[in-house]
Amino acid sequence: MSTSLLYHAFGIRGYRYTRTDYDGGSVTFHVARDPSTCRCSACGSTDVIRRGEVPRAFRSLPIGLKPTVILLRVPRVECRACGVVRQVEVAFADARRTFTRAFERYVTELGRRMTIRDAARLTGTGWDMVKGIIKRDLARRYAKPKLKHLRRIAIDEFAVARGHRYMTTVLDLESGAVVFVGDGKAASALKPFWKRLRPSGAKIEAVAMDMSAAYRKAVRENLPRAVIVFDHFHISKLFNEELTELRRDLHRELTDGLQRRVLKGARWLILKDPANLDEAKDEKRRLKEALKLNEPLATAYYMKEELRWFWMQPGKAFATSFLDGWLRRAQASGVKVLQQMAKTLALYRSGLLAYYDAMITSGPLEGTNNKIKVLKRAAYGYRDHEFFKLKILSLHETRYELIG
Numbered sequence: 001m002s003t004s005l006l007y008h009a010f011g012i013r014g015y016r017y018t019r020t021d022y023d024g025g026s027v028t029f030h031v032a033r034d035p036s037t038c039r040c041s042a043c044g045s046t047d048v049i050r051r052g053e054v055p056r057a058f059r060s061l062p063i064g065l066k067p068t069v070i071l072l073r074v075p076r077v078e079c080r081a082c083g084v085v086r087q088v089e090v091a092f093a094d095a096r097r098t099f100t101r102a103f104e105r106y107v108t109e110l111g112r113r114m115t116i117r118d119a120a121r122l123t124g125t126g127w128d129m130v131k132g133i134i135k136r137d138l139a140r141r142y143a144k145p146k147l148k149h150l151r152r153i154a155i156d157e158f159a160v161a162r163g164h165r166y167m168t169t170v171l172d173l174e175s176g177a178v179v180f181v182g183d184g185k186a187a188s189a190l191k192p193f194w195k196r197l198r199p200s201g202a203k204i205e206a207v208a209m210d211m212s213a214a215y216r217k218a219v220r221e222n223l224p225r226a227v228i229v230f231d232h233f234h235i236s237k238l239f240n241e242e243l244t245e246l247r248r249d250l251h252r253e254l255t256d257g258l259q260r261r262v263l264k265g266a267r268w269l270i271l272k273d274p275a276n277l278d279e280a281k282d283e284k285r286r287l288k289e290a291l292k293l294n295e296p297l298a299t300a301y302y303m304k305e306e307l308r309w310f311w312m313q314p315g316k317a318f319a320t321s322f323l324d325g326w327l328r329r330a331q332a333s334g335v336k337v338l339q340q341m342a343k344t345l346a347l348y349r350s351g352l353l354a355y356y357d358a359m360i361t362s363g364p365l366e367g368t369n370n371k372i373k374v375l376k377r378a379a380y381g382y383r384d385h386e387f388f389k390l391k392i393l394s395l396h397e398t399r400y401e402l403i404g
Contacts, residue, residue, distance in 0.1 A: 006031065010060050011102035012070065012092045028057075028069045033088070040079035041089040048077035051085050058092070059099040059125065061106055067124045070100060099129070107133045115378070131387070138390035145179040145393065147200040154208040154231075154362040155215055157185035158369045160376075169372075169392065171365040173208065177396040178368060181389040187218040194222045206358035208365070210234040211348055230351035231362040232311045238344070239304050242337045246300055296335045303330060303338055316356035323352065371395055 006029070007013045015031040022028075039046045053073040060068045070092070078085045092100045099107075103123075110119040111134040120130045152173040157166045168189040170180040180196075182189035197204075206227040209215050211234060219228055307326060313319040323345070330342035345352065355361075372392055382388035 010068075010070070010092075011100065012060075014091050015072070026067045026069060027063055028071050029060075030071045032073065033075060035075065038075050038077050038088045040077065040082060041086050042084070043079065043081055045079055045081045047080045049080070051076040051078050054087055056090070057098070058090075058103075059123075060103050061100075062123065099133075104133050104137075108137045111137075131384075135384070135387050135390060138387075138394055142390055142393040144196075145177065147179060147197050147202050149175075150179065150197075150200075150202040150204055152206045152208075152358065152360050153179070153204060154360070154365040155190070155219070156210060156362055156365050156369065157189075157212075158372060167389075169365065169368065171362075171368055173360055173364060175396065176364055176368075178393050181392050185212070185214070187214040190215070190218050190222075194218075197222070206354075206360050208358075208360045208362040210362075211238075211344075211351070227354045227358045228351050229354045229358050229360055230348050232308075232355070233361065233363060233366055235307070235345070235352070236304075239307065239341060242341060243297075243300055243304060246297060246337045296337075299333055299335050300337050303333065310352070311355060313356070316353060319356050320353060323349065368395060 006015070006017050010029075012031065014037065015033055018030040018032055020027065020029055035050065038048055038050070040048055053075050055071065055073050058070040058072065060070045062068055072090065074087050074090060076085060076087050089095075092102070094101065094104075097104075107119060107123060107125075107130055110122065111130065114122075116127055116130050116134065120127045123130070150172055154171045154173055155168065156171075157168045159165065160167050166185040168180075168182040168185055169178050170182075170190075170193055171177070172179050180190075180193040182192060204223050204226050206229060207219050207223065208229045208231050209219070211230055216228060219226060303326070310319060310322055310326070313322055327342045327346055330338040333339070372395070375391055375395070376382065376388075382391075
């Protein structure tokens with residue numbers, strides 16, 4: 001093998017090829033360094049005294065399915081300037097690594113297209129080595145996202161595991177990138193984010209979030225000029241939870257077996273968007289039958305659907321009039337669920353109407369949280385908490401490739 005091929009094929013430059021060994025299905029290339037080029041790896045001085053050699057093996061790019069090893073006797077030198085004995089720097093590998101930079105780039109590319117286990121099997125290396133390479137690459141590119149450009153963000157939490165374990169995410173609504181991942185769902189989870197945000201010079205105009213008192217207080221204290229928008233996704237979620245409880249209460253009160261079956265079968269139909277009801281499965285008729293069984297349930301259902309129009313008004317004045325009218329009708333309905341919802345929405349009235357000031361939602365963040373769930377399930381969980389955070393921070397550039 002020529003020295004030129006060693007450089008072009010394996011990225012190794014400045015070394016002399018000596019021989020090749022074939023053993024156990026692997027290929028080992030022996031290379032050597034010209035003694036006259038040795039210098040101190042700390043100060044770069046060429047005024048050194050040779051103090052022997054240390055044999056080191058480095059994994060490199062495979063040839064087909066055969067693993068490849070670069071074997072180098074690394075010179076040890078005593079620097080006259082430093083007065084310390086050190087190994088000279090290896091030009092094609094990072095310090096304290098047992099693989100070349102070319103091999104590291106190769107594994108990184110594999111990690112973007114397959115699981116860590118598959119990449120480890122393909123390269124014939126250990127799972128931990130592949131994971132370490134991928135983690136270092138993610139840390140280099142995503143550990144500290146730039147915050148200066150932030151203008152509109154969304155804040156939400158997601159469950160990590162059972163036992164009320166949560167993580168908080170902050171999403172840049174303009175780029176779709178997660179810019180922060182914190183532990184827990186209290187105000188303290190956002191403290192590292194505020195610490196990095198202050199010196200960044202970012203001018204955040206609006207924040208989309210749920211009705212969490214902890215988040216609301218944290219945003220008010222750290223972003224006093226930002227508009228807080230309560231997203232309609234969380235309003236709908238809250239309303240659906242109340243509607244589910246009402247249906248359960250009605251189901252328990254019914255004594256007729258047929259009526260109980262009808263109401264039980266309508267569990268998901270009541271929560272479903274009317275536009276998504278499947279006519280082939282006769283879902284519209286089944287929903288009507290369920291609503292006929294109880295007037296309070298029907299009233300709550302139609303009021304829930306009517307509330308969707310709040311986010312479709314032509315302007316803030318129309319939205320204000322619509323919301324006030326809806327709240328009056330809900331209070332006068334006599335249905336406990338609607339009266340409770342009316343009190344809740346009246347309490348968060350300014351945050352609801354703020355939608356027409358900023359016109360943002362946390363929908364993109366909800367989509368990202370779903371991707372995080374897929375990421376977690378695909379890996380059957382993450383033992384390395386920091387690695388999990390780095391994977392989340394890189395989600396906006398993740399590409400899923402289906403085989404078949």
